[in-house]
Amino acid sequence: MAQSALLVVLVYFILSTLDFTLTSWQVFTRPIVVAPITGLFLGDFQTGIIMGASLESIFMGISAIGGSVPADALTSSIIAVSFTILTGASIEAGLAIAMPIGTVMASFNGLFFSLFAGMAPYWEHLAEKGDMKKFGIQLVLFDMFIGRAASMITLYLAVAYGVDSLNALLGSLPVFIMVGLGKASGMMTAVGFAIITSMIWNKEVGVFFFAGFVLAKYLSMPTLAIAILAGVVAVVYFFNEKKFVDLQASIKGKKTESEDFF
Amino acid sequence: MAMFKYTKEEKKILTRMFFLSGTLFSGFTMVKMEGNGFALTMSPAINALYKDDDAARKAALKRHTNFFNTHAVMFNFIAGLAYAMEKEKVEKGSVTDDTIENIKVALMGPTAGIGDSFFFNVVRVIAAGIAIGLCSKGNFLGTLIFIALYGGLQGVAKWYLLRIGYSMGTTFIDKVFQSGLMTALTKSAAIVGLTMIGAMVAQMVNVGLAWTVKVGSTSVVILDTINAVMPGILSIGLVFLLVKLIKKGYKPITLVLGIMVLSVALAFLKIF
Structure with missing residues:
Protein backbone atom coordinates (compact mmCIF):
# COMPACT_ATOMS: atom_id res chain seq x y z
CA MET A 1 0.00 0.00 0.00
CA TRP A 201 -11.83 55.34 0.62
CA ASN A 202 -13.21 58.64 -0.50
CA LYS A 203 -15.55 60.78 1.58
CA GLU A 204 -17.82 61.66 -1.31
CA VAL A 205 -18.51 58.14 -2.49
CA GLY A 206 -17.51 56.03 0.55
CA VAL A 207 -21.13 55.40 1.51
CA PHE A 208 -21.47 53.08 -1.47
CA PHE A 209 -19.71 50.46 0.65
CA PHE A 210 -22.95 50.13 2.61
CA ALA A 211 -25.08 49.98 -0.52
CA GLY A 212 -23.07 47.01 -1.72
CA PHE A 213 -23.24 45.36 1.68
CA VAL A 214 -27.01 45.67 1.88
CA LEU A 215 -27.57 44.42 -1.67
CA ALA A 216 -25.47 41.32 -0.96
CA LYS A 217 -26.58 40.64 2.61
CA TYR A 218 -30.27 41.58 2.68
CA LEU A 219 -31.20 40.87 -0.93
CA SER A 220 -28.64 38.07 -1.52
CA MET A 221 -28.02 39.47 -4.99
CA PRO A 222 -25.34 37.82 -7.14
CA THR A 223 -22.08 39.77 -7.62
CA LEU A 224 -22.68 40.55 -11.28
CA ALA A 225 -26.08 42.08 -10.58
CA ILE A 226 -24.58 44.32 -7.89
CA ALA A 227 -21.76 45.29 -10.25
CA ILE A 228 -24.26 46.30 -12.93
CA LEU A 229 -26.25 48.48 -10.51
CA ALA A 230 -23.04 50.09 -9.24
CA GLY A 231 -21.98 50.61 -12.85
CA VAL A 232 -25.24 52.41 -13.63
CA VAL A 233 -24.72 54.77 -10.69
CA ALA A 234 -21.10 55.30 -11.70
CA VAL A 235 -22.04 56.21 -15.28
CA VAL A 236 -24.66 58.71 -14.10
CA TYR A 237 -22.12 60.19 -11.69
CA PHE A 238 -19.49 60.37 -14.41
CA PHE A 239 -21.71 62.31 -16.81
CA ASN A 240 -22.81 64.65 -14.06
CA GLU A 241 -19.16 65.43 -13.31
CA LYS A 242 -18.56 65.80 -17.02
CA LYS A 243 -21.17 68.57 -17.15
CA PHE A 244 -19.21 70.50 -14.55
CA VAL A 245 -15.94 69.98 -16.36
CA ASP A 246 -17.50 71.05 -19.67
CA LEU A 247 -19.05 74.06 -17.99
CA GLN A 248 -15.71 75.06 -16.50
CA ALA A 249 -14.05 74.62 -19.86
CA SER A 250 -16.67 76.71 -21.65
CA ILE A 251 -16.34 79.51 -19.08
CA LYS A 252 -12.58 79.46 -19.52
CA GLY A 253 -13.05 79.27 -23.28
CA LYS A 254 -15.25 82.40 -23.26
CA LYS A 255 -12.66 84.27 -21.25
CA THR A 256 -9.88 83.53 -23.67
CA GLU A 257 -12.18 84.35 -26.54
CA SER A 258 -13.01 87.74 -25.12
CA GLU A 259 -9.37 88.37 -24.40
CA ASP A 260 -8.63 87.59 -27.99
CA PHE A 261 -11.35 89.95 -29.01
CA PHE A 262 -9.89 92.88 -27.22
CA MET B 1 -9.02 47.78 -31.72
CA ALA B 2 -7.59 45.93 -34.65
CA MET B 3 -5.78 49.12 -35.56
CA PHE B 4 -3.67 49.02 -32.44
CA LYS B 5 0.02 48.62 -33.16
CA TYR B 6 2.24 47.13 -30.50
CA THR B 7 5.88 48.06 -30.36
CA LYS B 8 8.47 45.32 -30.12
CA GLU B 9 9.00 45.97 -26.43
CA GLU B 10 5.28 45.95 -25.68
CA LYS B 11 4.93 42.62 -27.43
CA LYS B 12 7.78 41.18 -25.39
CA ILE B 13 6.33 42.43 -22.12
CA LEU B 14 2.82 41.21 -22.95
CA THR B 15 4.13 37.76 -23.83
CA ARG B 16 6.06 37.53 -20.58
CA MET B 17 3.01 38.71 -18.65
CA PHE B 18 0.97 36.02 -20.38
CA PHE B 19 3.29 33.26 -19.21
CA LEU B 20 3.48 34.66 -15.69
CA SER B 21 -0.31 34.94 -15.50
CA GLY B 22 -0.43 31.17 -15.03
CA THR B 23 0.90 31.69 -11.51
CA LEU B 24 -2.13 33.74 -10.49
CA PHE B 25 -2.98 31.38 -7.65
CA SER B 26 0.52 30.90 -6.30
CA GLY B 27 0.96 32.11 -2.78
CA PHE B 28 -2.83 32.40 -2.46
CA THR B 29 -3.73 33.61 1.01
CA MET B 30 -7.02 34.41 2.64
CA VAL B 31 -5.67 37.92 3.26
CA LYS B 32 -4.73 39.03 -0.25
CA MET B 33 -6.10 36.13 -2.32
CA GLU B 34 -4.61 36.59 -5.82
CA GLY B 35 -2.56 39.65 -4.87
CA ASN B 36 0.77 37.86 -5.13
CA GLY B 37 -0.04 36.44 -8.55
CA PHE B 38 -1.12 39.89 -9.69
CA ALA B 39 2.16 41.47 -8.62
CA LEU B 40 4.17 38.69 -10.25
CA THR B 41 2.25 39.03 -13.53
CA MET B 42 2.74 42.79 -13.52
CA SER B 43 6.47 42.54 -12.80
CA PRO B 44 7.78 42.58 -16.43
CA ALA B 45 5.74 45.71 -17.13
CA ILE B 46 6.63 47.43 -13.87
CA ASN B 47 10.32 46.59 -14.16
CA ALA B 48 10.47 48.01 -17.68
CA LEU B 49 8.40 51.14 -17.01
CA TYR B 50 10.11 52.13 -13.79
CA LYS B 51 13.66 51.14 -14.74
CA ASP B 52 14.97 54.64 -13.96
CA ASP B 53 13.27 55.05 -10.59
CA ASP B 54 13.89 52.16 -8.24
CA ALA B 55 11.90 53.54 -5.30
CA ALA B 56 8.82 54.04 -7.47
CA ARG B 57 9.29 50.59 -8.97
CA LYS B 58 9.27 48.95 -5.55
CA ALA B 59 6.28 50.99 -4.44
CA ALA B 60 4.38 49.94 -7.57
CA LEU B 61 5.19 46.27 -7.00
CA LYS B 62 4.02 46.50 -3.41
CA ARG B 63 0.86 48.25 -4.54
CA HIS B 64 0.02 45.37 -6.86
CA THR B 65 0.20 42.78 -4.06
CA ASN B 66 -3.03 44.31 -2.72
CA PHE B 67 -6.10 42.16 -2.25
CA PHE B 68 -7.30 40.93 -5.60
CA ASN B 69 -9.72 38.24 -6.64
CA THR B 70 -11.35 37.47 -9.94
CA HIS B 71 -11.72 34.67 -12.48
CA ALA B 72 -8.37 33.34 -13.69
CA VAL B 73 -9.09 34.07 -17.35
CA MET B 74 -10.72 37.47 -16.97
CA PHE B 75 -7.79 38.43 -14.77
CA ASN B 76 -5.67 38.90 -17.90
CA PHE B 77 -7.92 41.69 -19.11
CA ILE B 78 -7.40 43.61 -15.87
CA ALA B 79 -3.65 42.92 -15.95
CA GLY B 80 -3.47 44.37 -19.48
CA LEU B 81 -5.46 47.38 -18.39
CA ALA B 82 -3.23 47.85 -15.34
CA TYR B 83 -0.17 47.76 -17.62
CA ALA B 84 -1.73 50.50 -19.78
CA MET B 85 -2.52 52.61 -16.72
CA GLU B 86 0.98 52.23 -15.27
CA LYS B 87 2.39 53.25 -18.63
CA GLU B 88 0.23 56.37 -18.73
CA LYS B 89 1.27 57.13 -15.18
CA VAL B 90 4.97 56.93 -15.95
CA GLU B 91 4.97 58.56 -19.37
CA LYS B 92 2.36 61.29 -18.98
CA GLY B 93 1.65 61.47 -15.28
CA SER B 94 -2.03 61.48 -16.16
CA VAL B 95 -2.98 58.59 -13.87
CA THR B 96 -2.52 58.38 -10.11
CA ASP B 97 -2.04 55.35 -7.86
CA ASP B 98 -5.58 55.84 -6.59
CA THR B 99 -7.03 55.63 -10.09
CA ILE B 100 -5.21 52.37 -10.78
CA GLU B 101 -6.36 50.79 -7.52
CA ASN B 102 -9.91 52.05 -7.93
CA ILE B 103 -10.23 50.65 -11.43
CA LYS B 104 -8.71 47.31 -10.39
CA VAL B 105 -11.16 46.97 -7.52
CA ALA B 106 -14.09 48.16 -9.58
CA LEU B 107 -13.45 45.52 -12.22
CA MET B 108 -12.83 42.45 -10.09
CA GLY B 109 -16.48 41.88 -9.20
CA PRO B 110 -17.97 42.15 -12.68
CA THR B 111 -15.15 40.22 -14.36
CA ALA B 112 -15.43 37.43 -11.79
CA GLY B 113 -19.15 37.24 -12.47
CA ILE B 114 -18.69 37.14 -16.24
CA GLY B 115 -15.77 34.68 -16.08
CA ASP B 116 -17.49 32.29 -13.72
CA SER B 117 -20.73 32.27 -15.63
CA PHE B 118 -19.14 32.01 -19.06
CA PHE B 119 -16.09 29.80 -18.61
CA PHE B 120 -17.02 27.83 -15.53
CA ASN B 121 -20.72 27.39 -16.04
CA VAL B 122 -20.98 27.31 -19.84
CA VAL B 123 -17.72 26.26 -21.52
CA ARG B 124 -16.77 23.80 -18.79
CA VAL B 125 -20.21 22.21 -18.68
CA ILE B 126 -20.29 21.79 -22.46
CA ALA B 127 -16.74 20.35 -22.54
CA ALA B 128 -17.47 18.07 -19.60
CA GLY B 129 -20.74 16.97 -21.17
CA ILE B 130 -18.97 15.79 -24.30
CA ALA B 131 -16.18 14.21 -22.28
CA ILE B 132 -18.49 12.37 -19.88
CA GLY B 133 -20.31 10.76 -22.78
CA LEU B 134 -17.07 9.36 -24.19
CA CYS B 135 -15.44 8.45 -20.87
CA SER B 136 -18.45 6.58 -19.53
CA LYS B 137 -17.89 4.17 -22.45
CA GLY B 138 -14.26 3.87 -21.40
CA ASN B 139 -12.87 6.11 -24.12
CA PHE B 140 -9.88 8.21 -22.98
CA LEU B 141 -10.50 10.58 -25.90
CA GLY B 142 -13.10 12.24 -23.67
CA THR B 143 -10.43 13.45 -21.27
CA LEU B 144 -8.30 14.79 -24.11
CA ILE B 145 -11.25 16.62 -25.63
CA PHE B 146 -12.03 18.16 -22.26
CA ILE B 147 -8.47 19.46 -21.89
CA ALA B 148 -8.37 20.76 -25.47
CA LEU B 149 -11.77 22.43 -25.37
CA TYR B 150 -11.87 23.88 -21.89
CA GLY B 151 -8.16 24.36 -21.30
CA GLY B 152 -7.38 25.41 -24.85
CA LEU B 153 -10.14 27.97 -25.00
CA GLN B 154 -9.13 29.45 -21.65
CA GLY B 155 -5.51 29.70 -22.77
CA VAL B 156 -6.43 31.47 -26.02
CA ALA B 157 -8.85 33.77 -24.21
CA LYS B 158 -6.14 34.71 -21.70
CA TRP B 159 -3.72 35.63 -24.50
CA TYR B 160 -6.20 37.92 -26.25
CA LEU B 161 -7.79 39.42 -23.13
CA LEU B 162 -4.39 40.61 -21.95
CA ARG B 163 -3.81 42.43 -25.24
CA ILE B 164 -7.36 43.77 -25.47
CA GLY B 165 -7.06 45.13 -21.93
CA TYR B 166 -3.81 46.85 -22.80
CA SER B 167 -4.87 48.43 -26.08
CA MET B 168 -8.29 49.45 -24.74
CA GLY B 169 -6.67 50.93 -21.66
CA THR B 170 -4.18 52.94 -23.68
CA THR B 171 -6.73 54.49 -26.04
CA PHE B 172 -9.45 54.97 -23.43
CA ILE B 173 -7.24 56.58 -20.79
CA ASP B 174 -5.74 58.97 -23.32
CA LYS B 175 -9.20 60.12 -24.29
CA VAL B 176 -10.34 60.58 -20.72
CA PHE B 177 -7.23 62.50 -19.80
CA GLN B 178 -7.50 64.84 -22.74
CA SER B 179 -11.04 65.76 -21.78
CA GLY B 180 -9.91 66.46 -18.20
CA LEU B 181 -12.19 63.85 -16.71
CA MET B 182 -9.61 61.82 -14.80
CA THR B 183 -10.95 62.79 -11.36
CA ALA B 184 -14.49 61.99 -12.45
CA LEU B 185 -13.33 58.60 -13.72
CA THR B 186 -11.48 57.86 -10.48
CA LYS B 187 -14.53 58.68 -8.42
CA SER B 188 -16.87 56.69 -10.66
CA ALA B 189 -14.54 53.73 -10.39
CA ALA B 190 -14.48 54.21 -6.62
CA ILE B 191 -18.29 53.99 -6.57
CA VAL B 192 -18.18 50.58 -8.23
CA GLY B 193 -15.12 49.52 -6.22
CA LEU B 194 -16.53 50.39 -2.83
CA THR B 195 -19.91 48.87 -3.67
CA MET B 196 -18.16 45.65 -4.66
CA ILE B 197 -16.05 45.65 -1.50
CA GLY B 198 -19.19 46.12 0.57
CA ALA B 199 -20.80 43.20 -1.26
CA MET B 200 -17.72 41.01 -0.86
CA VAL B 201 -17.48 41.80 2.84
CA ALA B 202 -21.10 40.66 3.13
CA GLN B 203 -20.36 37.45 1.25
CA MET B 204 -16.89 36.49 2.49
CA VAL B 205 -16.23 37.94 5.93
CA ASN B 206 -17.73 35.77 8.61
CA VAL B 207 -17.64 36.50 12.30
CA GLY B 208 -19.08 33.28 13.63
CA LEU B 209 -20.09 33.76 17.24
CA ALA B 210 -21.31 30.58 18.89
CA TRP B 211 -21.88 32.29 22.22
CA THR B 212 -25.01 31.45 24.16
CA VAL B 213 -25.93 32.97 27.49
CA LYS B 214 -28.27 31.24 29.89
CA VAL B 215 -30.87 33.60 31.28
CA GLY B 216 -32.84 31.59 33.80
CA SER B 217 -34.11 28.56 31.93
CA THR B 218 -33.88 30.03 28.42
CA SER B 219 -30.62 30.41 26.56
CA VAL B 220 -29.95 33.43 24.38
CA VAL B 221 -27.94 33.05 21.20
CA ILE B 222 -25.89 36.25 21.14
CA LEU B 223 -25.26 36.14 17.38
CA ASP B 224 -28.98 36.04 16.63
CA THR B 225 -29.56 38.99 18.93
CA ILE B 226 -26.86 41.01 17.21
CA ASN B 227 -28.04 40.03 13.74
CA ALA B 228 -31.56 41.06 14.66
CA VAL B 229 -30.24 44.62 14.79
CA MET B 230 -28.58 44.28 11.39
CA PRO B 231 -27.37 41.08 9.74
CA GLY B 232 -23.62 41.03 9.35
CA ILE B 233 -23.05 44.11 11.50
CA LEU B 234 -20.11 42.30 13.10
CA SER B 235 -18.41 41.91 9.70
CA ILE B 236 -18.75 45.62 8.97
CA GLY B 237 -17.50 46.41 12.46
CA LEU B 238 -14.48 44.15 12.00
CA VAL B 239 -13.52 45.68 8.65
CA PHE B 240 -13.76 49.25 9.89
CA LEU B 241 -11.92 48.41 13.09
CA LEU B 242 -9.13 47.01 10.91
CA VAL B 243 -9.20 50.08 8.65
CA LYS B 244 -8.73 52.23 11.74
CA LEU B 245 -5.85 50.06 12.99
CA ILE B 246 -4.15 50.18 9.57
CA LYS B 247 -4.45 53.96 9.50
CA LYS B 248 -2.87 54.02 12.95
CA GLY B 249 0.09 52.16 11.43
CA TYR B 250 -0.48 48.58 12.55
CA LYS B 251 1.23 46.10 10.22
CA PRO B 252 -0.84 43.43 8.43
CA ILE B 253 1.16 40.66 10.12
CA THR B 254 0.08 41.91 13.55
CA LEU B 255 -3.53 41.95 12.45
CA VAL B 256 -3.42 38.49 10.87
CA LEU B 257 -1.71 36.87 13.83
CA GLY B 258 -3.95 38.79 16.21
CA ILE B 259 -7.05 37.42 14.51
CA MET B 260 -5.65 33.89 14.65
CA VAL B 261 -4.69 33.99 18.31
CA LEU B 262 -7.89 35.71 19.30
CA SER B 263 -10.03 33.21 17.37
CA VAL B 264 -8.39 30.21 19.01
CA ALA B 265 -8.63 31.83 22.44
CA LEU B 266 -12.29 32.71 21.91
CA ALA B 267 -12.97 29.19 20.66
CA PHE B 268 -11.39 27.87 23.85
CA LEU B 269 -13.74 30.08 25.86
CA LYS B 270 -16.62 28.74 23.74
CA ILE B 271 -17.48 32.22 22.49
CA PHE B 272 -16.63 31.17 18.92
Missing part, protein backbone atom coordinates in the same frame (compact mmCIF):
# COMPACT_ATOMS: atom_id res chain seq x y z
CA ALA A 2 2.86 2.36 0.82
CA GLN A 3 4.12 2.22 -2.77
CA SER A 4 0.68 2.88 -4.22
CA ALA A 5 0.23 5.72 -1.77
CA LEU A 6 3.43 7.32 -3.05
CA LEU A 7 2.26 6.91 -6.66
CA VAL A 8 -1.01 8.59 -5.75
CA VAL A 9 0.84 11.51 -4.17
CA LEU A 10 2.89 11.78 -7.36
CA VAL A 11 -0.29 11.99 -9.44
CA TYR A 12 -1.55 14.76 -7.19
CA PHE A 13 1.74 16.62 -7.45
CA ILE A 14 1.92 16.40 -11.25
CA LEU A 15 -1.67 17.39 -11.87
CA SER A 16 -1.75 20.30 -9.47
CA THR A 17 1.52 21.57 -10.97
CA LEU A 18 0.17 21.23 -14.52
CA ASP A 19 -2.76 23.40 -13.52
CA PHE A 20 -0.25 26.25 -13.33
CA THR A 21 0.25 26.08 -17.07
CA LEU A 22 -1.38 27.91 -19.92
CA THR A 23 -4.71 26.15 -19.80
CA SER A 24 -5.51 28.15 -16.72
CA TRP A 25 -7.41 27.20 -13.65
CA GLN A 26 -9.19 23.92 -12.87
CA VAL A 27 -8.57 21.98 -16.03
CA PHE A 28 -6.09 19.34 -14.92
CA THR A 29 -7.62 19.16 -11.46
CA ARG A 30 -11.09 18.20 -12.66
CA PRO A 31 -12.21 14.60 -12.00
CA ILE A 32 -12.51 13.85 -15.72
CA VAL A 33 -8.73 14.29 -16.01
CA VAL A 34 -7.70 13.20 -12.52
CA ALA A 35 -9.49 9.87 -12.41
CA PRO A 36 -8.06 8.39 -15.65
CA ILE A 37 -4.52 9.50 -14.74
CA THR A 38 -4.84 7.98 -11.27
CA GLY A 39 -6.12 4.79 -12.87
CA LEU A 40 -3.19 4.80 -15.29
CA PHE A 41 -0.67 5.09 -12.47
CA LEU A 42 -2.34 2.37 -10.41
CA GLY A 43 -2.58 -0.03 -13.34
CA ASP A 44 -6.27 0.09 -14.13
CA PHE A 45 -6.73 2.76 -16.77
CA GLN A 46 -10.21 1.62 -17.82
CA THR A 47 -11.74 1.87 -14.34
CA GLY A 48 -10.17 5.30 -14.00
CA ILE A 49 -11.75 6.55 -17.23
CA ILE A 50 -15.20 5.24 -16.35
CA MET A 51 -15.02 6.63 -12.82
CA GLY A 52 -13.85 9.95 -14.26
CA ALA A 53 -17.15 10.27 -16.11
CA SER A 54 -19.20 9.60 -12.97
CA LEU A 55 -17.07 11.75 -10.68
CA GLU A 56 -17.20 14.67 -13.12
CA SER A 57 -20.99 14.46 -13.07
CA ILE A 58 -20.99 14.42 -9.27
CA PHE A 59 -18.70 17.42 -9.00
CA MET A 60 -20.25 19.28 -11.93
CA GLY A 61 -22.27 21.64 -9.80
CA ILE A 62 -19.63 22.14 -7.16
CA SER A 63 -17.41 25.08 -7.79
CA ALA A 64 -14.88 26.99 -5.79
CA ILE A 65 -16.32 30.43 -6.39
CA GLY A 66 -15.36 33.19 -4.02
CA GLY A 67 -12.56 31.41 -2.24
CA SER A 68 -14.68 28.90 -0.37
CA VAL A 69 -14.08 25.27 -1.26
CA PRO A 70 -17.06 23.05 -0.48
CA ALA A 71 -15.39 19.76 -1.41
CA ASP A 72 -12.01 19.22 -2.97
CA ALA A 73 -12.63 17.58 -6.35
CA LEU A 74 -8.97 16.74 -6.96
CA THR A 75 -8.19 14.81 -3.79
CA SER A 76 -11.58 13.17 -3.51
CA SER A 77 -11.33 11.88 -7.09
CA ILE A 78 -7.88 10.47 -6.42
CA ILE A 79 -9.00 8.74 -3.24
CA ALA A 80 -12.20 7.39 -4.78
CA VAL A 81 -10.34 5.87 -7.71
CA SER A 82 -7.49 4.43 -5.65
CA PHE A 83 -9.96 3.01 -3.12
CA THR A 84 -11.78 1.20 -5.90
CA ILE A 85 -8.67 -0.10 -7.65
CA LEU A 86 -6.61 -0.99 -4.57
CA THR A 87 -9.29 -2.66 -2.45
CA GLY A 88 -11.10 -4.20 -5.37
CA ALA A 89 -14.34 -2.61 -4.22
CA SER A 90 -17.13 -1.86 -6.67
CA ILE A 91 -17.08 1.42 -8.57
CA GLU A 92 -20.26 2.45 -6.75
CA ALA A 93 -18.57 2.01 -3.36
CA GLY A 94 -15.64 4.11 -4.54
CA LEU A 95 -17.95 6.86 -5.74
CA ALA A 96 -19.83 6.81 -2.45
CA ILE A 97 -16.77 7.83 -0.44
CA ALA A 98 -15.82 10.62 -2.86
CA MET A 99 -18.01 13.34 -1.41
CA PRO A 100 -17.41 12.75 2.32
CA ILE A 101 -13.64 12.52 1.83
CA GLY A 102 -13.74 15.64 -0.31
CA THR A 103 -15.39 17.50 2.52
CA VAL A 104 -12.86 16.24 5.07
CA MET A 105 -9.99 17.24 2.78
CA ALA A 106 -11.52 20.66 2.16
CA SER A 107 -11.84 21.37 5.86
CA PHE A 108 -8.29 20.12 6.40
CA ASN A 109 -7.05 22.40 3.64
CA GLY A 110 -9.04 25.24 5.12
CA LEU A 111 -7.12 24.80 8.34
CA PHE A 112 -3.82 25.29 6.56
CA PHE A 113 -5.27 28.08 4.44
CA SER A 114 -5.79 30.10 7.56
CA LEU A 115 -2.29 29.26 8.83
CA PHE A 116 -0.71 30.30 5.52
CA ALA A 117 -2.52 33.63 5.71
CA GLY A 118 0.29 34.55 8.08
CA MET A 119 2.57 34.50 5.03
CA ALA A 120 0.83 37.47 3.37
CA PRO A 121 2.97 40.19 5.02
CA TYR A 122 6.12 38.25 4.10
CA TRP A 123 5.12 38.20 0.42
CA GLU A 124 4.32 41.90 0.52
CA HIS A 125 7.73 42.59 2.03
CA LEU A 126 9.45 40.45 -0.59
CA ALA A 127 7.66 42.23 -3.45
CA GLU A 128 8.62 45.58 -1.94
CA LYS A 129 12.28 44.60 -2.13
CA GLY A 130 11.84 44.54 -5.89
CA ASP A 131 13.64 41.30 -6.73
CA MET A 132 10.80 39.78 -8.71
CA LYS A 133 12.75 36.77 -9.88
CA LYS A 134 13.27 35.74 -6.28
CA PHE A 135 9.65 36.61 -5.50
CA GLY A 136 8.35 34.42 -8.32
CA ILE A 137 10.61 31.47 -7.60
CA GLN A 138 9.78 31.52 -3.90
CA LEU A 139 6.05 31.78 -4.62
CA VAL A 140 6.04 28.83 -6.99
CA LEU A 141 8.30 26.66 -4.84
CA PHE A 142 6.22 27.48 -1.78
CA ASP A 143 3.09 26.47 -3.63
CA MET A 144 4.54 23.27 -5.03
CA PHE A 145 6.00 21.94 -1.81
CA ILE A 146 4.95 23.70 1.38
CA GLY A 147 1.49 24.86 0.33
CA ARG A 148 0.57 21.39 -0.84
CA ALA A 149 2.45 19.45 1.82
CA ALA A 150 -0.64 19.11 3.99
CA SER A 151 -2.73 17.73 1.14
CA MET A 152 0.04 15.38 0.04
CA ILE A 153 0.54 14.00 3.55
CA THR A 154 -3.18 13.52 4.12
CA LEU A 155 -3.47 11.87 0.74
CA TYR A 156 -0.61 9.50 1.58
CA LEU A 157 -2.10 8.64 4.96
CA ALA A 158 -5.56 8.14 3.52
CA VAL A 159 -4.37 5.68 0.90
CA ALA A 160 -1.74 3.93 3.03
CA TYR A 161 -3.72 3.58 6.25
CA GLY A 162 -7.29 4.02 5.15
CA VAL A 163 -9.80 6.79 5.34
CA ASP A 164 -11.02 5.81 8.82
CA SER A 165 -7.69 6.34 10.51
CA LEU A 166 -7.48 9.76 8.87
CA ASN A 167 -10.78 10.73 10.45
CA ALA A 168 -9.52 9.44 13.79
CA LEU A 169 -6.40 11.58 13.46
CA LEU A 170 -8.48 14.66 12.73
CA GLY A 171 -10.68 13.83 15.69
CA SER A 172 -7.70 13.65 18.05
CA LEU A 173 -6.90 17.35 17.56
CA PRO A 174 -8.35 19.59 20.26
CA VAL A 175 -11.69 20.85 19.03
CA PHE A 176 -11.13 24.49 19.94
CA ILE A 177 -8.03 24.74 17.74
CA MET A 178 -9.92 23.42 14.71
CA VAL A 179 -12.91 25.65 15.42
CA GLY A 180 -10.78 28.69 16.18
CA LEU A 181 -8.65 28.41 13.03
CA GLY A 182 -11.74 27.75 10.97
CA LYS A 183 -13.38 30.91 12.27
CA ALA A 184 -10.13 32.86 11.84
CA SER A 185 -10.03 32.00 8.16
CA GLY A 186 -13.50 33.52 7.74
CA MET A 187 -12.23 36.75 9.27
CA MET A 188 -8.85 36.81 7.52
CA THR A 189 -10.27 38.29 4.30
CA ALA A 190 -11.34 41.29 6.36
CA VAL A 191 -7.65 42.30 6.63
CA GLY A 192 -7.31 42.37 2.83
CA PHE A 193 -10.55 44.32 2.45
CA ALA A 194 -9.46 46.74 5.17
CA ILE A 195 -6.14 47.44 3.43
CA ILE A 196 -7.85 48.17 0.15
CA THR A 197 -10.69 50.16 1.76
CA SER A 198 -8.21 52.39 3.54
CA MET A 199 -6.54 53.01 0.17
CA ILE A 200 -9.51 53.86 -2.00
